[in-house]
Amino acid sequence: MIDLKLLLKILFGDPVHPPIPNIRTSKDDTLYFDGLTRGTAISGDPGTGKTSWEAGELKRYAITFPDGPIIVYDLNSSLTNEFNTQIELMPDSPEKENIQKRIVVDIPGHETHVLPKPIFSPEHGLSEEDLVQVVTSIIEELNPEKIALTPMMAQSLEVTAPQLARLIMAIRNEYGESWQVTEGKKLLMDEGMLKKACKEYGHFVPEAKWYFENQLLAKGVTPQGYEARTSALIGTLSAIESRPLRARYGHYRPHITYKEIIDKGLIYFVSGEKIANQEKVQAWVYWCEFALLRALINLRTPHDPNDKPVLIVIDEVYKLFEIRGMANALGQISTYFRSRKLMAVVIIQAFWQLDERFQEQYWNFGNIISFAMSNHNDAYTISQQLGQYNPTSEKFRARSNHSQPVAEADRGQYLMMANWLQNLKARQMVMRRYSTEQEKDPYLRFVEKTRDKLTGTLRAPIAEIKEEIFKRRAIPIRDALEVINKRTLQKETKPPSA
Ligand SMILES: Nc1ncnc2c1ncn2[C@@H]1O[C@H](COP(=O)(O)OP(=O)(O)OP(=O)(O)O)[C@@H](O)[C@H]1O
Ligand SMILES: [Mg+2]
DSSP, X not given: OOOHHHHHXXXXXXXXXXXXXXXXXXXXXXXXXXXXXXXXXXXXXTTSSHHHHHHHHHHHHHHHOTTOOEEEEETTXXXXXXXXXXXXXXXXXXXXXXXXXXXXXXXXXXXXXXXXXOSSOGGGSOOHHHHHHHHHHHHHHTOHHHHHHOHHHHHIIIIIHHHHHHHHHHOBOTTSOBOOGGGHHHHHXXXXXXXXXXXXXXXXXXXXXXXXXXXXXXXXOOHHHHHHHHHHHXXXXXXXXXXXXXXXXXXXSOSOOHHXXXXXXXXXXXXXXXXXXXXXXXXXXXHHHHHHHHHHHHTSOTTOTTSOOEEEEEESOHHHHXXXXXXXXXXXXXXXXXXXXXXXXXXXXXXXXXXXXXXXXXXXXXXXXXXXXOSHHHHHHHHHHHHHHOTTHHXXXXXXXXXXXXXXXXXXXXXXXXXXXXXXXXXXXXXXXXXXXXXXXXXXXXXXXXXXXXXXOOSSOHHHHHHHHHHHHXXXXXXXXXXXXXOOOGGGGSOTTO
């Protein structure tokens, strides 16, 4: 009797996917927009086509929702470049024009220009206490090991940080513009200045004034004690001392806020190519961005139909994934994010690159896309997750477990699928997707080749086009620093006899 497998092979050639129940080969490589609130996680080896595919999805989303806000945190800048290339190559049309008007490019660490993003500003649409919490969360999340170390360190961070933030915000000039985190270190390192700040401005923030005068600056505190209480804070604030970052965080007014992005449906890229080699800065910049966004999303009432969905894509920003608060946040994807319409997409290469906490949260994402994953353990993990999802896998087990324990049958299936995932070609992918917020597509989809992207000649190199867009809102660093460098405690400038 002829083997069935052999017969199929003779008739149809090599099968494109292994006999996994409920998998279907599909030309359609898109997600359902209605399922995006479930969150989307994309993994795959370098160069398999993750970013190009996501750029295509973003383009489709941007066209479909002309006032839908999109936020992209992109460490290696390829998603920013790819998206902007694809938009540039669109034939002229009202859609193209609409998208181009909405794009804002932010390049932290740029040598000559800066998109100012000071934290302390009413333009964020957040209360002063919300802003204090944003700063406190930066200090805490960037120092997990110090908080764990000694009670003194923990106190210095958890107590001193919010009080310092309150005091800084209370120091305002005649235009009502406050100091910024860029002055925090100076205040902590110069006791005389800190005392003066408490004296002149402390009455606006009595709690902070009391803390500094009666705790940190109290008579009993030795210089060593003072240093112990402040050094971790000073260390964290040192990460933003370079000229570009001082300009970014020290300017008196943000040139873009999440409030504006959401209200106007802008498309905002934080392109990290200039800070690619500065890990501390990456953590600062991207966590600060996310903390500001989350503070605004926190103001939403769950399931409010008037809230605009916000799409946020994070392409390989591993420093951000390492942050405990980020993993915790993504752990709430199916509850908190979903009810407040924050739709997250994360892109990674491999699980072994991820922090453990983040790995655990990965399976909370509803839409899971895997390009080739050459690491066997990673491929096996994905197979297990996608296999479990399969609604008919019970049947599969029932058929195949006559002589073997169920676990063995499963293991066989997972191994087969893992082996296949390891050997996918570039631009091939497997997709589990939600068709609506509640319902899954009944099939796992195998895409033999992701859609072709537009090709053509750009009017200028993409780096130049990006700079051009960046400079629509950016200002020279020199100008931003000029304002910052002039900051003094007003009384300080008067002659001593006055
Ligand atoms: N849909 C597509 N059409 C045409 N070319 C593509 C497509 N997808 C990927 N490519 C090409 O394959 C290469 C890798 O693609 P891409 O940068 O999207 O991969 P990636 O998985 O994001 O890689 P990395 O992990 O290194 O960021 C690029 O040169 C890209 O132009
Ligand atoms: Mg990529």
